[in-house]
Amino acid sequence: NAGVMQNPRHLVRRRGQEARLRCSPMKGHSHVYWYRQLPEEGLKFMVYLQKENIIDESGMPKERFSAEFPKEGPSILRIQQVVRGDSAAYFCASSPPDGVEQYFGPGTRLTVT
Amino acid sequence: GIQVEQSPPDLILQEGANSTLRCNFSDSVNNLQWFHQNPWGQLINLFYIPSGTKQNGRLSATTVATERYSLLYISSSQTTDSGVYFCAVLYGNKLVFGAGTILRVKS
Numbered sequence: 001n002a003g004v005m006q007n008p009r010h011l012v013r014r015r016g017q018e019a020r021l022r023c024s025p026m027k028g029h030s031h032v033y034w035y036r037q038l039p040e041e042g043l044k045f046m047v048y049l050q051k052e053n054i055i056d057e058s059g060m061p062k063e064r065f066s067a068e069f070p071k072e073g074p075s076i077l078r079i080q081q082v083v084r085g086d087s088a089a090y091f092c093a094s095s096p097p098d099g100v101e102q103y104f105g106p107g108t109r110l111t112v113t
Numbered sequence: 114g115i116q117v118e119q120s121p122p123d124l125i126l127q128e129g130a131n132s133t134l135r136c137n138f139s140d141s142v143n144n145l146q147w148f149h150q151n152p153w154g155q156l157i158n159l160f161y162i163p164s165g166t167k168q169n170g171r172l173s174a175t176t177v178a179t180e181r182y183s184l185l186y187i188s189s190s191q192t193t194d195s196g197v198y199f200c201a202v203l204y205g206n207k208l209v210f211g212a213g214t215i216l217r218v219k220s
Binding site: 033035042043044048055056059099100102103104109 | 146158199201208
């Protein structure tokens with residue numbers, strides 16, 4: 001049973017470009033969560049999604065960031081017009097319908113130059 | 114919101130030594146997880162332990178929910194145990210992480 005998959009593992013973008021991070025949850029999991037690990041700030045919740053619905057986006061920056069989890073395909077975290085401060089590790093987690101234990105993917109390390 | 118505090122912030126052990134890591138949280142929770150972030154940055158699930166005691170090999174964990182703390186025990190430490198250990202509690206829909214304990218095991 002494959003775990004949570006994220007791609008790409010490493011992403012380099014220049015300031016002003018767009019970054020798209022993908023996450024495929026574990027088989028049988030219908031809940032997806034995105035977290036960000038900034039240097040010196042630890043792991044912080046960003047957004048919680050179920051298929052075609054954003055349930056909680058209280059941790060998302062107000063501008064430039066968006067997330068989706070379509071009926072078919074992976075969840076996408078999109079960052080428009082990236083800035084140096086967006087450089088971080090972005091982790092996706094998934095959980096089964098009971099929503100208790102979350103399992104994490106390997107992360108995408110975004111570097112903005 | 115809920116506060117999650119971990120101690121000690123960092124720890125250096127000689128290979129073969131035992132250690133206890135602590136996690137305190139400021140409010141009632143229904144879910145607590147322990148993770149190991151290895152030197153490659155991957156987050157590994159160690160325990161899902163909202164209450165009680167669990168053991169997995171050289172690792173064990175205990176959560177006393179009524180007193181709002183959890184402990185992670187590492188016995189006979191190995192160099193591969195090095196990394197950062199996080200506890201996280203489920204608050205609403207999200208996991209709230211502590212700042213972590215940085216563990217270095219020397220051979």
